Each structure stands twice: as C-alpha cells, then as structure tokens.
Amino acid sequence: MSTAFSVEDLHFTYPSSKTETIKGISFTVQEGEIFGLLGPSGAGKSTTQKILIKLLENYSGRILYFGKDIHSLGSSFYEEIGVGFEMPVHFTKMTAAENLNFFSNFYQNKADVQGLMERVGLWEYRDIRVGEYSKGMKVRLNFVRAMLNRPRVLFLDEVTNGLDPKNARIIKDMIVEYRSQGGTVFLTTHLMNDVEQLCNRVAFCVDGRLHEISTPRELKMKYGKREIKVEYREKENTRSAVFPMASIGENEAFLNLLKSKEIETIHSGETSMEDIFITVTGVGVK
Amino acid sequence: MKTTVKLLLGELKRLIRYKILPVSLVTALLWFALFLFLSREESFFIAPLLIYVDSTIMVILLVGAFNHLERQDGTISTMMVLPVSIGSILTAKAAASMMLALSSMVVTAAALYFIHNLVFDYAALFLFILLTGVSHGAIGFFLALNTRNFSSMLGLLMAYIVVFTLPTILFTFGILDARYDKLLMISPSHSAETLIRSAVTGMYNAGIILAACAWLLGLTFVLYRFAIYPKFKRCGVRG
Numbered sequence: 001m002s003t004a005f006s007v008e009d010l011h012f013t014y015p016s017s018k019t020e021t022i023k024g025i026s027f028t029v030q031e032g033e034i035f036g037l038l039g040p041s042g043a044g045k046s047t048t049q050k051i052l053i054k055l056l057e058n059y060s061g062r063i064l065y066f067g068k069d070i071h072s073l074g075s076s077f078y079e080e081i082g083v084g085f086e087m088p089v090h091f092t093k094m095t096a097a098e099n100l101n102f103f104s105n106f107y108q109n110k111a112d113v114q115g116l117m118e119r120v121g122l123w124e125y126r127d128i129r130v131g132e133y134s135k136g137m138k139v140r141l142n143f144v145r146a147m148l149n150r151p152r153v154l155f156l157d158e159v160t161n162g163l164d165p166k167n168a169r170i171i172k173d174m175i176v177e178y179r180s181q182g183g184t185v186f187l188t189t190h191l192m193n194d195v196e197q198l199c200n201r202v203a204f205c206v207d208g209r210l211h212e213i214s215t216p217r218e219l220k221m222k223y224g225k226r227e228i229k230v231e232y233r234e235k236e237n238t239r240s241a242v243f244p245m246a247s248i249g250e251n252e253a254f255l256n257l258l259k260s261k262e263i264e265t266i267h268s269g270e271t272s273m274e275d276i277f278i279t280v281t282g283v284g285v286k
Numbered sequence: 287m288k289t290t291v292k293l294l295l296g297e298l299k300r301l302i303r304y305k306i307l308p309v310s311l312v313t314a315l316l317w318f319a320l321f322l323f324l325s326r327e328e329s330f331f332i333a334p335l336l337i338y339v340d341s342t343i344m345v346i347l348l349v350g351a352f353n354h355l356e357r358q359d360g361t362i363s364t365m366m367v368l369p370v371s372i373g374s375i376l377t378a379k380a381a382a383s384m385m386l387a388l389s390s391m392v393v394t395a396a397a398l399y400f401i402h403n404l405v406f407d408y409a410a411l412f413l414f415i416l417l418t419g420v421s422h423g424a425i426g427f428f429l430a431l432n433t434r435n436f437s438s439m440l441g442l443l444m445a446y447i448v449v450f451t452l453p454t455i456l457f458t459f460g461i462l463d464a465r466y467d468k469l470l471m472i473s474p475s476h477s478a479e480t481l482i483r484s485a486v487t488g489m490y491n492a493g494i495i496l497a498a499c500a501w502l503l504g505l506t507f508v509l510y511r512f513a514i515y516p517k518f519k520r521c522g523v524r525g
C-alpha cells in the first residue's frame with residue numbers, strides 16, 4: 001500500500017483573517033483506507049480539504065500526493081480525485097442530468113451516472129432543476145458529482161449531513177463499497193456515527209490542530225473504560241452491578257452473581273467515541 | 287482547445303437558462319420597435335448609439351450579473367476541480383461575452399436592414415463588436431469580482447456609466463464639444479463607440495481606429511491577466 005497523501009506541518013491563514021486557521025498539522029492518508037477528520041464546527045476540516053484539493057493556496061508545509069508535491073501537479077490531478085463539497089455546487093437553473101453531463105464531459109474516466117443516480121434515489125428526479133431539489137437531494141447529488149470520474153481518491157466534506165437515516169445508510173454503503181474496490185477516502189465529519197461505521201483511521205481536529213490519529217478500535221482500547229453491567233432481580237426489585245471487563249472470568253463476585261441471581265440483562269459498556277473525543281480534546285464535538 | 291469549446295457551449299447554454307441572453311435580446315427588440323417610429327435618417331443617426339449601449343453597458347451588466355449568479359450557486363468551486371485550466375475557463379467566458387454583444391448587434395442590424403434598408407460595413411462592425419464585447423465583458427467581470435453582491439456591483443456600474451458612458455452620449459448629441467473626442471477615447475466605452483460609429487457610417491480614420499483597437503485589446507488583456515485571473519479562483523472558492 002502506498003501513501004496517497006502525506007501532509008507535514010501544514011499551516012494556513014485565510015487572506016482576510018488575522019489568525020491562523022490551520023496551526024501545524026501532519027498526517028498521512030494511506031491508499032485504500034477511509035481516513036476521517038472529526039471535529040466540531042469551525043475546527044478547520046473543510047479548510048484542510050480545500051488545501052489538499054488545491055483550492056486554497058499559500059499554505060506552508062509540505063503536501064505530497066503519491067509522493068509528488070501537489071504544487072507540481074497540473075490539472076490532470078483532477079482526473080484522479082473526486083470532490084464532494086459541503087455546500088451545494090450545482091447550476092440551479094439546470095436539471096440534475098444536465099449538470100452531471102456537463103461535468104462528466106470533461107473526464108476521461110466516466111462513471112455510470114444512471115447507476116449512481118438510481119442508487120441514491122435521484123434517477124427519477126434527474127430532469128428536475130437542481131434549484132427545486134430539497135437539501136438532502138442536493139447532498140446526494142453532490143455525492144454523485146464526486147463519483148463522476150471513478151476517482152482514485154475521494155474527498156467527502158460532511159457527506160451525510162442533512163440526510164435521513166435511510167439515505168445516509170445508502171451513501172455509507174456506497175463509500176464502503178468504493179473502498180473495497182480499492183478506493184481511498186478522505187472524509188470530514190462531526191458525526192460519531194460516520195466515524196464508527198466508516199473510518200479505518202480517524203484524526204481528532206480541534207481549532208486547527210490534530211489531537212490523536214488512530215483507528216477507532218485502538219482509541220476505544222486506549223481511552224475506553226470497558227465494563228460489564230449486570231441487571232438482576234432481587235426481592236421483586238431490579239438491581240444492577242458493574243464489573244471491570246479485565247479478567248472477568250476470575251471475578252468471584254461476578255461469577256457468584258451469575259450463579260445465584262435471576263439475571264435480567266448483561267451489557268458490555270464501551271465508552272462512546274463522543275466521550276473519547278471529549279477526553280482527548282477537552283471539548284465536545286457539536 | 288476541445289475543452290474550451292465544451293466550456294463555451296456550456297457557458298452559452300447557461301446564458302440562455304439564466305435568462306442573460308434573452309434579456310440582452312429583449313433590449314435589442316426594444317430598439318427594433320423604436321426604429322419603426324423613427325425615420326431612416328433618425329435611425330441611421332441613433333443606430334451607433336444603440337448598438338453602443340447594447341455592447342457596452344448591457345454587456346457589463348449582464349456579465350456581472352452572471353458572475354454573481356454563479357457565485358450564489360457555488361458552481362465555481364466545482365468547476366475548479368475539473369481537469370481544465372483556469373485559462374480555458376476564462377477564455378470560454380471571454381468568448382461568451384463576445385457572443386452576447388454579437389447577438390444583440392445582429393438583431394439591431396437586422397432591424398435596421400428590414401425596416402429602413404440600412405446596410406453597414408458588416409465585416410468591420412462584426413470585428414469591432416467582438417472587441418467591444420470582450421473588453422466590456424472583462425470590465426463587467428472585474429466589477430463583479432470586486433463586489434460582494436449584485437447590488438453593490440450595480441452601484442459601481444452607475445459610477446462607471448457617469449464617468450465613462452454619459453460623456454459619449456452627450457458628445458453624440460453635440461452637447462459636449464467635438465474637440466473632446468480624442469480625450470474621451472481614454473474611456474473604453476468611448477473608444478468602442480468610435481469604432482462602432484465608423485463601421486456604421488463607413489468613415490474611418492485609420493489612426494483612431496488602430497488606437498481604439500489597441501486600447502481595447504490591451505485593456506482586455508491586462509484585466510484578464512492581472513485582475514481577473516488571480517482573483518477568480520479565490521472569489522469562487524469563498525462561495
């Protein structure tokens with residue numbers, strides 16, 4: 001596996017701003033993984049994405065795309081990447097089909113537009129002007145737009161934001177499928193669900209800095225308290241007891257409880273990503 | 287080249303969908319109605335002025351409006367992630383502004399031909415309209431990129447009209463003295479009017495024509511290269 005993106009000590013200040021928005025971040029995105037940037041609003045997630053896709057210039061630090069400095073890449077870079085924006089990016093007075101055909105026309109690699117549109121449930125609305133689309137429809141259309149050139153690396157900025165659970169599920173399935181076919185994904189989100197369900201690795205981003213880069217599983221191992229909570233009946237009442245997960249098989253109290261009481265529920269309690277985020281960064285995600 | 291043609295076709299289609307081209311043609315049709323009420327001589331006298339208004343103020347206004355609509359839609363960011371250069375995008379836009387000026391000129395010239403049987407030096411007019419369209423498109427683009435929204439752009443356009451367009455109109459009606467003619471050519475719009483008037487009347491002063499052409503071409507180049515190119519991407523990405 002090669003490294004799709006390698007970012008070293010990235011700093012960025014918006015021309016109109018006095019303070020730095022990105023304050024020195026480093027990370028890599030490996031080919032074939034889903035890398036998530038998780039953080040609260042205003043953390044600099046979209047800014048980071050825009051720098052990686054060369055929309056914002058005048059950053060300091062080094063960004064390599066498959067070993068090549070992104071400064072040296074011409075417009076063919078865009079043959080290889082697909083970008084899903086956070087905001088609507090379509091011609092509102094044109095239909096969805098007209099929009100997609102227009103963009104698709106510039107790529108050498110062309111995805112099956114009908115297939116994509118059918119899966120996200122927009123095919124029957126393809127001849128409606130995008131201006132008349134609902135918010136969720138625009139989000140789905142943005143996703144299709146990102147996939148138009150069967151990209152090698154896919155960028156998704158808040159891809160499930162504003163979607164109902166069913167449509168969010170469909171998009172997530174498509175992302176996982178894309179990765180299983182060898183695709184690489186860089187996604188930003190403030191939703192824990194996205195991270196837990198999609199990301200191979202996640203970076204916590206707060207106020208222009210990264211705090212922890214790891215797999216969701218390792219984060220849970222490291223920061224999660226793993227416990228077992230048992231609810232049992234005793235004299236017509238429900239009572240509960242909590243035991244540490246570690247060497248639970250030798251925990252006499254726990255074993256006795258199992259033998260002697262009428263058990264109602266047993267839960268293994270893992271600390272949620274949300275709690276871990278707060279522990280690591282000291283701030284909430286929302 | 288192929289990419290630029292695709293971009294231009296897209297631009298033209300959008301000019302129609304966003305009602306930019308239709309609006310431009312409606313004003314040309316207004317002139318059409320006007321000519322019905324004017325005599326042949328009156329029409330001949332006022333024709334350069336009307337073509338001038340269409341290919342200067344109207345082009346600035348429409349190109350500016352179009353840019354602000356694009357920014358509202360947020361489409362510039364998505365154009366930026368296509369495998370095409372900013373140069374081709376801007377070339378297509380420049381060509382589209384020529385088409386805009388050209389289409390209204392064609393309507394006006396046709397009206398004059400069918401109503402009053404007036405015939406001009408079409409080859410020269412064609413060339414001069416392309417120049418006027420592209421340079422004033424650049425001015426409209428420039429004004430749009432330097433304003434936050436369409437209404438503040440209208441403010442700038444008003445200022446532009448007072449400084450650069452009105453004097454030419456006053457001059458045409460003889461209110462402004464003829465000796466200011468050469469001085470007025472500093473205004474790109476006056477240079478454009480000089481060119482259009484020459485093509486309509488068939489009276490050319492080679493030196494003046496060359497100077498006007500050079501000025502409009504130079505201005506277009508400078509605006510695109512140094513004012514539009516560097517700012518286009520930043521403006522579009524900001525949304």
Ligand SMILES: Nc1ncnc2c1ncn2[C@@H]1O[C@H](COP(=O)(O)OP(=O)(O)OP(=O)(O)O)[C@@H](O)[C@H]1O
Nearest residue numbers: 014016017021040041042043044045046047048524
């Ligand atoms: N064009 C701009 N000019 C100046 N400052 C900006 C600009 N765009 C964003 N910012 C600022 O940069 C910071 C990071 O913004 P960014 O959009 O990257 O956040 P984000 O993490 O994507 O947030 P969200 O979850 O709300 O999308 C914010 O404080 C924002 O105000």
Ligand SMILES: [Mg+2]
Nearest residue numbers: 045046086157
């Ligand atoms: Mg964002």
